[in-house]
Amino acid sequence: MPIIELNYKPLNMGRNIVPPAQNLFLHGAFVNIAIAPIPKPGGTQQSVVPAIGKALIDTGATFTCVDEDVCQALGLHAVGTSNISHVDGKSARARYPVQISFPDFQLPPLKLIRATSVILNNMTPPFIALIGRDLLLTSN
């Protein structure tokens, strides 16, 4: 598993500047990511603009999940369903194939065939993904 170093910068929130430690306290450990469709076998390239945003490193999440709005915007087709348990009960959610890149680190893109779709657009900051233990497991 690669070791990555995150240096939190002060966060500009209008008239207030949030210092790095407070930024970590408020938002947790997050990284910048790009989410794109998995390139088709055979090398045909797709002309879809990747979704770029922040992903929370969530060791409490079994599987990596991606915001449903992002999946829809990328035009992804679901390849399965997943039963998930969360603080609000249990749900069945669609799973999508995605390629996740980390623009701030020299890591190869990761293909995740069955990323669980969830609703993240009500979070602050607006994360586009939660990096779960499945992705941490494959990052070697």
Next chain:
Amino acid sequence: MEQKLFKEELAYWLANKKRLLETAPGKIVLIKGDKDYGFFDTDEAAYEAGVRLFGDESFFIQELLEYDNIADFPAYLVNCH
């Protein structure tokens, strides 16, 4: 999630779960409609086969486990219904 998503495939999976589990436990099965299209060692291999066979149409990938994995998301997810 849209209730009709994979309705036919899920029905096929549930109706044939015992046979599929006995045939290829631990593998990944590719299902489209009411038919399965082979067993694979990895999600990626099943996905690539699905794309080759069905192009941009939806298909269903299922891991052949006796007990379904229920994923835990203890902290962040609400309003997922």
